[in-house]
Amino acid sequence: MLEAKVTEAWNSSSSLRANDYYAGFMAWKQHILRGNGLGNLDSIKNYMDYRRIMYSPQITGLTGVSNGIMAILAMGGILATLIYIIPTFLASLVSRKMAGFAILSFILFCTTAIYFSYLYILILSFFCYLFL
Secondary structure (H helix, E strand, O other), rough: HHHHHHOOOOOOOOEEEHHHHHHHHHOOOOOOOOOOOHHHHHHHHHOOOOHHHOOOOOOOOOOOOOOOOHHHHHHHHHHHHHHHHHHHHHOOOOOHHHHHHHHHHHHHHHHHOOOOOOHHHHHHHHHHHHHO
16 A cells, blocks of 8 residues: 555655645745745646646646645745744643644644644644643
């Protein structure tokens, strides 16, 4: 099962995720501080593998972004990313249990597309509340 996930094929899960990190980083390099505009996924799509764009009508879901950190960096730059990182850091200062939860939420933020979900924004607000 692991071999099926980590293959050299361009449409495998690991290749698509690696391409998402690459495309997000290249889009972020255009405007490092303020990003390309919140919700502007076209800036990331410009750097995606051309086969993802070409085959997306036949295979749905290949043009989406699968990680939060690069999506926020590309769309909002460093300033928007601080909105996500600062509450996570502050929660890790509260207690050891909260530090574990904060680290877990940061790992989820970096590896999944939960950055605009209401639940994740609520968790970040909870982190700020705990620190205060």
